[in-house]
Amino acid sequence: QVQLAESGGGLVQAGDSLRLSCAASGRALVGYAMGWFRQAPGKVREFVAGMNWNGGSTGYADSVKGRFTISRDNAKNTLYLQMNSLKPEETAVYFCAARFGTDTVVIQANRYPYWGQGTQVTVSS
Numbered sequence: 001q002v003q004l005a006e007s008g009g010g011l012v013q014a015g016d017s018l019r020l021s022c023a024a025s026g027r028a029l030v031g032y033a034m035g036w037f038r039q040a041p042g043k044v045r046e047f048v049a050g051m052n053w054n055g056g057s058t059g060y061a062d063s064v065k066g067r068f069t070i071s072r073d074n075a076k077n078t079l080y081l082q083m084n085s086l087k088p089e090e091t092a093v094y095f096c097a098a099r100f101g102t103d104t105v106v107i108q109a110n111r112y113p114y115w116g117q118g119t120q121v122t123v124s125s
Contacts, residue, residue, distance in 0.1 A: 002027040002114050004096050009119030016086055016123070022079040022096030022116055030054075030074050033102035036081045037109055038092035038121075045095070049081060050105040059105035088125045093118040 008020040020036070035050040049060045049070040058070055069082040079096055097112035106112065 002029070002032065002098050004098060004114060004116035006094065006096050006116040006119040009094060009121045011122045011124065012086055014086060014088055014123055014125050017082070017084045018086065018121060020081040020083065020094055020096075020119060020121075022081075024077045024079070024098070028074070029072060029077050029079065029098070032098040032100050032114075033104070033106050034070070034072065034079050035097045035099075035106060035109075035112060036070060036079075036094060037097060038090070038094045039118075040092040043092075045109050047107040047109065048094070050107060051079075052103050052105055053101055054103075057103075057105055059107065083121075086121075086123045088123045091122050092120075094121050 003026045005023050033053045036048040037045050039045040051058050067085045071080045095118045096116045098114040099112045
């Protein structure tokens, strides 16, 4: 079983950048499809970005395309989310998630069995 721990959140101004990290332990991330989700207060958890098991395919929510980049470093067993040009409406808790062995980008939260505890991102206007 893989354990996930996010870090890198914080308070930034609109237009700033942040890089979130998701460190895995217990199992190597190789072979796991990965995803980033976010949840704002009173809203449902939404897909932000995802990657298939070998990193060959990535996908993004329309709202973040061109600004966010998902990547992974298998040597460090870590997933990243580079977020540029952040907007106030993107204030949320950001979560990483893992699912073993999926060859496609999975956008449904309920298909991921493994989750981190989340990291808060606050974007001020």
